[in-house]
Amino acid sequence: MGSGSQGQAAANNGRGDADADTGGAPTHAAHFVFVPLMAQGHLIPAVDTALLLATHGAACTVVGTPATAARVRPTVESARRSGLRVRLAEFPLDYAAVGLPDGADNVDNVPLEATRRYFDAVALLRAPIERYLRARAPYPTCVVSDFCQPWATELAASLGVPRLSFFSMCAFCLLCQHNVERYDAYEGVAGDDEPVVVPGLEERRVVVTRAQAPGFFRESDEWKDFADYVERARAEADGVVMNNFAEMEPEYVAGYAAARKMKVWTVGPVSLYHQQQRAATLAARGNAAAAIDADECLRWLDGKEPSSVVYVSFGSIAQASGKQAVELGLGLEASGQPFVWVLRNAHEYDDTARAFLDELEARVAGRGTGMLIRGWAPQVLILSHAAVGGFVTHCGWNSTLEAITAGLPVVTWPHFSDQFLNEKMAVEVLGIGVSVGVTERVMFQTVEKEIVVGRDVVEKAVRSLMGGGEEAEERRRRARELADKARAAMQEGGSSHNNLMDLVGRFKATTAT
Template sequence: MGSQEPAATLGRADAEGDAGGAKAAHFVFVPLREQGHLIPAVDTALLLATHGAVCTIVAPPSTAALVRRTVEAAERTGLAVRLAEFPLDYAESGLPEGADTGDSVPAIYMENYYRAMALLRAPVELYLRATAPYPTCVVSDFVHPWTKELAASLGVPRLTFFSMCAFGLLCQHNLERFNAYDGVEDPNEPVVVPGLEKTVVVTRAQAPGFFRGIPIPWWEEFADYVERARAEADGVILNTFLDLEPEYVAAYAAARNMKVWTVGPVATYHQSRTTLASTLASRGLRTSVVDPDECRLWLDGKAPRSVVYVSFGSISQAVPKQAVELGLGLEASGHPFIWVVRNADEYDEATRGFLRELEARVAGRGLVVRGWAPQLLILSHDAVGGFVTHCGWNSTLEAVAAGLPVVTWPHFSDQFLNEKMAVEVLGIGVSVGVTEPLMFQAVQKEIVVGRDVVEAAVRSVMGAGEDAEERRRRARALAAKAQRAAQIGGSSHVSLQDLVKRFTAGPGARGPAA
């Protein structure tokens, strides 16, 4: 246990305070290690630090290692951010040692992992009480309900952090609040989401609720614990921006009866840095397997908006048969493409051979990246004109910020709601037609999107027809709104300022006595 940075080295925001004697706001972030949760949480901490806050990111060593480069780069610019590392108790939680060191914690160990994280409450509290400055707010990922007890013991407010959109959260909330699935036995039977002006149809398979539908008693109890902690939070921070979904932000705040701060797109932290190229390339959990400069040069040689980018994120992956169909569909589309195949080394020899043959056939037109790619750098390049995505919210929002239409290919969890956001609410997406989860199913089905469907979807998004141009127009308009939200006076900028102001301690304040 220990901090990576002694408190004395924090920087300008650790000063005694302003002329009025107020202490700087000190946000303690407790993120989840999965990329879709971790990266936006850290980016939010960095954004708050640019507004004068102190931010401590609490994490096990395996998680801290994934964001150390980003945090240390911010520290070198003078921002008051630090990593505080706490080892997990593998034995007590029943988590196999090292199970948290891969790209994601294996699903069979997630229960143990959440137990191990909850055991950090006591050492984290001891550290925060002993290390200046005293915290003024705990910001925790919603999957860490134990932070309710941590914040209460410290005597400070607690905010729930979501790397999700308000639309998806509101749909999930209303489905549970109004018991929309009562009497619905078939998990694939369509149900209208209650309480929305717009008609949105989902199935239980697509939107079961957080940690619901797992036939193990512990998970149902954990789901209830998560819900109680969410209901008792002092507010919510969302990685979205107000002009993207104003009606859903307002409706979710009203449904929860709590303040909602929209601070996104939080990736704009990197786009506003003077070291733009390096921060865009390094943002992520692993080192890119493709040289960022070579990637940029490859894109420089392509016509504006001609390249389609394909990535299924840090967890979702295509089975071998699907990888072949996807590759053939991209080839048949005729468009230049960058295809990120994260799990290429796990394929059998036949599939790996197919990838090699495909590369030879599309040499110069197609780039296959085996592993991690500098996604934000790629999406921000003028040559990219569309994004085939698994609909993780980070990727969806990054597409919005880049002004790109999307081909939607959800795999599990909130990705189906994010698809509806992109296709039905924002009007910037074309669906490949997947209606059931492709991962984490008790009975796994073989659901394969054929090459013809892939080709048609890519052509639809990248083509020159009236519908395609309308999607591009909408995407460009949303990108302009995203840019304004992050600028001085924009809604997200104002939210960040308000957070720092609200959680700045008064003169002489140190927090409750130990």
């Protein structure tokens, strides 16, 4: 592993937290540089992984834009105060260079039509990031880049260090996507909704459509060059880091490693860092602007029976239309289950939908049967509460894995991207999910159409999830077993713990820095 030009002076093109150090690191300690996608669902697990590596003796630098750095700074600063060698390095985007609107510096606030330009703007950070890293000790020993940041290939090559691809996804999803492309599974398939069997999965029969699993960035011709760039970067990586745990899907971890011909380190569930190491940071994890006080939320849950509350959230990007929000709210109310419902984009609804939400909130608050949170909520804290018994989720992998870690069955409601394969993982592979039946993208469609899940379907799914009966009990049993395996994986001697230790040892500096 190369050591690069360690002594070069460079202009300070980034602002670091306590710049002079990931400080006092042992001479030969590994120094991982994390380059996450600037989106909450990718950023948070990348930061948690950095904190776990730092817990095991590594130094870690996480690079980000101002908005993304602000989102995780409280968590990182808490870790630094506890003695961990971790720092943030903040780099503003050059909006004018690519024609981005000012302030569009993370995926959550980039207009849809400007998404491609946003990726171009982030790629321009390569040179200032390199200057920043060369100017500060310790010198990097490994770049860990989100698979959506293919330009990190050039960053690592210029620094003379290995590069690992980071995925907050499961191996089942990655292997399915890989095999669909590798074997040209859609060759000759006319429509986006025509089912095909994913090849190369041996005994398991998994059926997908192009609408559900087109391949990463393969939804439209506009992204073809970028998708090819991402694929080349993935193929050239020195290994893969995943936020999952081997015991959950051993055949798919092994299958993906074999398909890619590279080492795969499963290091999750990384959210357990907060419960094992820094419980006080759990409420603030990823918090940009809290919509509710965590203590208030916990007090409300404390008043409910064990496993009686259903938690509903579609994550940081997926969102329900106003019409869908009305149907979802009526279905939740009709189910008779107490619920906590997080609405990220309620302020964008029309007057009819906003009025409905106000009326629903007044009804359920008066009965003590529901809580509506308009904005960010402390999800892991809520899922960890004994009163919560199920999760209605968009099937983003972070949310799916957080449900698994909490031992909760799920109602699956995918919206786009990897969420359809994550649904199949939850329902067909793990046996912990109930589907609402959405089979095509609700967001980022190639042809705009309105897809609304009716109140009766919502009610039926929630009742099935939270009710009695053999199937419901079996889902809960499986969910509890997975939670036990997840915690065991992160404990000393567990598979994820061992993989973290292996990373720290394998990528340590080979010469004094």
